[in-house]
Amino acid sequence: MKRTPVLILLTLAGVCVLPWCVSENSYLLRVMTLLMLFAAMAQSWNIVGGLANQISLGHAAFLGLGAYASTVLLNRVGLSPWLGLGVGMTVAALAGALLSLPTMRLKGHYFALATLAFGEVIRSLGNTWSSVTGGPAGISVPLVPEGGWALMQFGSTRPYFYIMLAAMLLITAVFWKISRSRLGYELRAVKANVASAEVIGIDTARTKMVAATISAALMGGCGVLYAQFNFFFDPDSVFSLVNVSVRVALICIIGGIGTVAGPIVGACFLLPLEEILNATLSSAGAGLSQLAFGLILILIILIEPRGLQTLYRRMTVGRTS
Amino acid sequence: MALLQAILDGLMIGGVYAVISIGLTLVFGVVSLVNFAQAQFLMVGMYVAYFAWRYLGLDPLAGSLLSFAVVFGMGYVIQQQLIRRVLKAPEVAQIFLTVGILIVLENLALIGFGSEFRSVQVWYQNESLAVGDLMISVPYAIAFCASVMAGLVIWWILAKTWWGRTVRATAQDPMAAQLIGIDPDRVYRLAFGLGVGLTAFGGAIILPYLTVSPAAGEQFGVLMFTVVVLGGLGNVLGAVVGGLSVGIIQSVSGLYLPLQLQNLVLFVVFILTLAMRPEGLLRQPS
Numbered sequence: 006m007k008r009t010p011v012l013i014l015l016t017l018a019g020v021c022v023l024p025w026c027v028s029e030n031s032y033l034l035r036v037m038t039l040l041m042l043f044a045a046m047a048q049s050w051n052i053v054g055g056l057a058n059q060i061s062l063g064h065a066a067f068l069g070l071g072a073y074a075s076t077v078l079l080n081r082v083g084l085s086p087w088l089g090l091g092v093g094m095t096v097a098a099l100a101g102a103l104l105s106l107p108t109m110r111l112k113g114h115y116f117a118l119a120t121l122a123f124g125e126v127i128r129s130l131g132n133t134w135s136s137v138t139g140g141p142a143g144i145s146v147p148l149v150p151e152g153g154w155a156l157m158q159f160g161s162t163r164p165y166f167y168i169m170l171a172a173m174l175l176i177t178a179v180f181w182k183i184s185r186s187r188l189g190y191e192l193r194a195v196k197a198n199v200a201s202a203e204v205i206g207i208d209t210a211r212t213k214m215v216a217a218t219i220s221a222a223l224m225g226g227c228g229v230l231y232a233q234f235n236f237f238f239d240p241d242s243v244f245s246l247v248n249v250s251v252r253v254a255l256i257c258i259i260g261g262i263g264t265v266a267g268p269i270v271g272a273c274f275l276l277p278l279e280e281i282l283n284a285t286l287s288s289a290g291a292g293l294s295q296l297a298f299g300l301i302l303i304l305i306i307l308i309e310p311r312g313l314q315t316l317y318r319r320m321t322v323g324r325t326s
Numbered sequence: 327m328a329l330l331q332a333i334l335d336g337l338m339i340g341g342v343y344a345v346i347s348i349g350l351t352l353v354f355g356v357v358s359l360v361n362f363a364q365a366q367f368l369m370v371g372m373y374v375a376y377f378a379w380r381y382l383g384l385d386p387l388a389g390s391l392l393s394f395a396v397v398f399g400m401g402y403v404i405q406q407q408l409i410r411r412v413l414k415a416p417e418v419a420q421i422f423l424t425v426g427i428l429i430v431l432e433n434l435a436l437i438g439f440g441s442e443f444r445s446v447q448v449w450y451q452n453e454s455l456a457v458g459d460l461m462i463s464v465p466y467a468i469a470f471c472a473s474v475m476a477g478l479v480i481w482w483i484l485a486k487t488w489w490g491r492t493v494r495a496t497a498q499d500p501m502a503a504q505l506i507g508i509d510p511d512r513v514y515r516l517a518f519g520l521g522v523g524l525t526a527f528g529g530a531i532i533l534p535y536l537t538v539s540p541a542a543g544e545q546f547g548v549l550m551f552t553v554v555v556l557g558g559l560g561n562v563l564g565a566v567v568g569g570l571s572v573g574i575i576q577s578v579s580g581l582y583l584p585l586q587l588q589n590l591v592l593f594v595v596f597i598l599t600l601a602m603r604p605e606g607l608l609r610q611p612s
Contacts, residue, residue, distance in 0.1 A: 060421055107601035113417040114360040118555075119600055121362070122548045126593040133586040251425055258418060292436035292540075299429030302422060307411055310419035 020170065029161040038162055038234065040276045041169035042227060046249075047256040047268030048176040049223035054254060055263030056184060056192040057216050060117045063104075063124030065249035067097040067221040069131060071228025072243050076144055077137060086146075086157040090229045097225020098218045100127075105217035109210055124250055131240030143239025146232055157233045165234050172230055173269070176223050181265050183219070192216055247295065251302075259305060261314035270313055331460050332577045338466040340573020342532055344566040345473035346546065347553040348480060349524035355560030356497045356517035359409060362424040364525055365543035365550060366431035367397050371526025372538040373439060379446045379533075386446055387472060390530030398523035405518035410511060435540035443537040451534050465534040472531045476524065477566060484562065493517055497560070525550075548589075549576075552596040 027033050046068065053059050074096040075089025084092070108119045131138050138144065152158030159165060183189045191212040194202040202209050232238060242248065252275075260271025279298065286293040309316040350364045374396050375389035384392070404427065412419045453464040484490035496503040496513040504510055529542075536542070553572045557564025572592065579591045 060418055062421075062425070107597045109601075111600060114421065115600060117362075117421050118360060118551055119597060122551065122593055122596055125544075125548050126589055129589045130586060133589075247429055251422075251429075255422065258422065262418065292433040296430060296433035296437060299426050299433060302426035302429065303408065306419050306423045306426060307408070310412070310415055310422075 021167075024163040024166045029163055031162075034162045034166060036276065036280050038166045038169050040272050041166065041173045042230060042234070043253065043256055043276060044269045044272035045169065045173040045176045045230075046224060046227045046253045047260070047271060048173065048180050049220050049227065050253045051180055051257050051263065051268055052183060052220040052223070053216055054257055055267065056180075056189060056196070057213060058196040058263075059213070060113070060254065061120040061220075062117050062246065062250050062254065063120035063122070063127075064220075064224050064253055065244045065246065066124045066127040067101060067224035068228040068231065068249055069127065069238075069240065069243040070097045070100055071225030072232040072238055073131070073138055073144070073228075074225070075229040076146055076232045076238075079146060080144065085155065086229060086233050090226055093229040094222040094226045097228065098222035100225075101221020102214055102218045104221075105214045109213050121246065121250070124244060124246060128240050128244035128246075131244055138240065141239060141241065143237060143242075145237045148236065168230060169234070172227065176227075177265060177269070179219070179223065183216075184265070188212065188215060247298075255302060258310070259312050261312035264314060267312065267314065274313060327459060328581060329578070332581045333574055334460055334462065335466070336574035336577030337570060338462070338470045338573070339577065340570035341470040341473040341477075342528055342569075343549065343553050343573050344569025345476050345531075346525050346528035347550045347557075347565045347569050348477065348562055349521035349528075350550050351554045351557065351560055351562060351565045352480075352524070353518055353521035354554070355562070356493055356521075357405070357409070357413070357514045359413070359420055359424070359518075360559075361518075361521070362421065362547075363428035363431060364522065365547040366428050366435075367401070367522040367543075368525045368529035368546055368550075369435060369538065369540065369543035370400070370431065371397050371529035372533055372536075372542055373435065374526070375530035375533050376444055376446060376538050379448075385448060386530050386533040387468065389533075390472065390527045393530040394523040394527040397526035398519040401519035401522035402515050404522075405515045406511075409518065410514070413514075432540050432543070439540065441540060443539045445537040446533055448534050463535070469531045469534070473528065476527060480520075480524065480562065489516075548596070549592065552592055552599075555596055555599050 023037065024034055046064070050061065050064050053061055071093030074093040075084070075086055078084040078089055078092060079086060104120070104123055108116055111119055132141050134140075146158070149156055149158055150160065154164070157168070183192075191202070191207045191209075194205070194207055195209050195212055199209055228243070231243070256271035256275050257268050258271070259274055260267035260269065278301070279294070282294045282297045286297060309319065346368060349367075350361060353359055353361050353364070371390070371393035374393040375384075375386045378384040378389035378392050379386055408423060408427070412423050448465075450464045450468065455462045455464060455467065482490075484493060492503070492508055493513055493516075495506075496508055496510050496517075500510045503513070549572060553568040554565055555568070556571055557566070557568030572595075575595060576588065576592060579588050583591065
C-alpha cells in the first residue's frame with residue numbers, strides 16, 4: 006500500500022521531464038499536451054458522469070462557452086486570458102446550473118437526451134449568432150509572438166504542456182476531494198436511490214445542481230485553455246457531439262467511470278490510438294478515422310462496458326483463480 | 327393570412343415528422359431502447375431512394391418502399407447482432423452502443439458516397455396547388471399523404487392484427503409474453519427493423535424537397551426526439567400528435583422569430599416537456 010504514493014510521484018516526475026526529452030514543437034509533445042487536456046476534460050465530466058451517474062452528452066457546450074467567452078473578450082476588450090479563464094468558467098457554470106434546473110429529475114436515457122439536445126442547440130446558436138461568435142467561420146486568438154505568460158501564448162509547445170498538466174492535476178484533485186467529501190457522499194446516495202436520499206434529508210436538487218455547476222465550470226476552464234492552445238476554433242469543432250462530448254465521455258468510461266484514475270487511463274489509451282489511426286487512415290480518405298473510432302466504441306461496449314480497469318481485473322482474476 | 331399559411335405548411339411537414347418519429351417511439355416502446363442513431367437510418371433511407379431514382383429511375387415515392395425494405399433488413403440484423411447484447415447491460419452501454427452506430431453509419435456514408443449534397447429532380451418538385459388564398463406545395467402534400475397512409479397501416483397492424491397484439495404484449499410485459507409462448511427476441515428484431523424502416527421511409531418521401539448528404543440525419547435528430555417526447559415515449563398516437571405540433575411550432579416560429587431563436591424554441595419545448603410532463607402530452611400509453 007505504501008508503494009502507491011511513491012509510484013505516483015515517480016510517474017509525475019517522469020511526466021514533468023518528458024517535454025525536455027523531445028524537441029520543442031514535436032508532434033509527440035503536441036499529442037501529449039492534448040492528452041493532458043482531454044484527461045482534464047474527462048475528469049470534469051467524471052464529476053457528473055461518474056459520481057452522480059448522469060450521462061451527459063452535451064458537455065461540449067460548456068467547453069465552447071468557455072472558449073468563446075474568453076476569446077471574444079480577448080478580441081474585443083483585450084481581456085487577459087487568465088482573467089478570461091475566470092469569465093469562461095463563470096459563463097459555463099451559469100449554463101450548467103441553468104441546465105440542471107429542468108433536467109434534475111431526469112434519469113438515464115432522458116438525461117442523456119436532454120444534454121445532447123442542449124449541446125446541439127448551443128452549437129446551432131454558435132453558428133447562427135454571427136455577430137458575437139463570428140458564425141461558422143469561427144474565431145481566432147490574436148497572434149502576439151512575444152505574448153508569453155501574460156497572454157498565455159507561447160512559441161513552443163512546452164509551456165502549454167505544463168499548463169494542461171496543471172489543469173489535469175487540479176481537476177483530478179477537485180474530483181478526488183469531492184468524492185471524499187460530503188458532496189460525494191450525497192451524490193452516491195442520489196445515484197443509488199433518489200427517494201431514499203431525500204428521506205434521509207439530502208437535498209437532492211441542490212446536490213445535483215452543485216455537481217453540475219462545478220463540472221460545467223471546470224469544462225469551461227478547459228475551453229479557455231483549448232482556445233489558447235489551438236488559436237482557432239469554430240462552432241462545429243468546439244461544440245462537436247462526436248469529437249468532444251462523446252469523446253470525453255468515452256475516455257472516462259473506457260478508463261473506468263467514477264474512478265479517480267479513469268479519465269487519465271482512458272486518455273492514455275484513446276488519444277494515442279486515435280493518433281495512430283489518424284496517421285495511418287486519414288490519408289486514405291475522410292471519415293475513415295472517425296469510422297474506426299465508432300467501431301472501437303462499439304467493440305469496447307460489447308466487450309467490457311465498465312472500462313479498462315475492470316477488464317484488467319477480469320483478466321487478472323481469471324488467471325489467479 | 328400568413329399565419330394560416332404557416333399553420334398549413336406546419337401541418338403538412340408535421341405529418342412527415344410524425345411518420346419519421348413513429349419509428350423512434352416504437353423502438354422505445356417495444357425494445358425499451360432510446361436509439362440515438364435513429365436519424366442516421368433516415369439518412370440511409372434517403373440515400374437508398376436517391377440511388378433508386380438515379381440508377382433505376384424510380385420516383386422517390388416508390389423508392390420509399392425500397393428504403394423501408396432495405397433499412398428494415400439492416401435493423402433486423404443490427405438488433406440481432408448488436409443491440410440484443412446490451413439490453414440487459416447498464417444504460418451507459420446502451421446509450422454508447424447506439425451512439426457508436428450513429429458514428430459508424432454517418433462515416434460509412436461519408437466514405438461511400440462523399441460529402442456532396444445530392445438531390446432528385448421530379449416533375450412535381452416545384453408545383454403548388456392553390457386552395458382559396460392558400461398555397462399547398464405539391465411535394466409537401468404528397469409526402470403528407472404518404473405519411474398518413476403509412477401511419478394508418480402501422481395503426482392497423484398494431485391494433486388489428488395478431489402480430490400487432492404480439493408486439494403490444496411484449497412491450498407491456500416481456501416476461502409474461504414469454505410465458506405465453508412469444509419469443510421476445512424475435513419481436514424485438516421485427517420491431518426494431520420496423521422502427522428504423524419507417525424512419526427511412528419518411529426520409530425517402532421528403533427527398534423531393536430536401537438534399538441528401540451524410541450529415542442529413544443531424545438536422546432531424548433533435549427534432550425527432552422532441553416529437554417523441556411531446557407525444558410520450560412509446561406512444562404511437564402521441565408521435566402523430568407530437569409530429570403535427572412540432573411542425574406547426576416550427577413553421578409559426580419561423581414566421582415571427584429570427585433564425586437563432588427558432589431552434590431555441592423547439593429546444594425549450596423539448597426541455598420543458600421532459601421536465602414537467604415526461605410522459606408526454608397525451609395521457610394513456612399505447
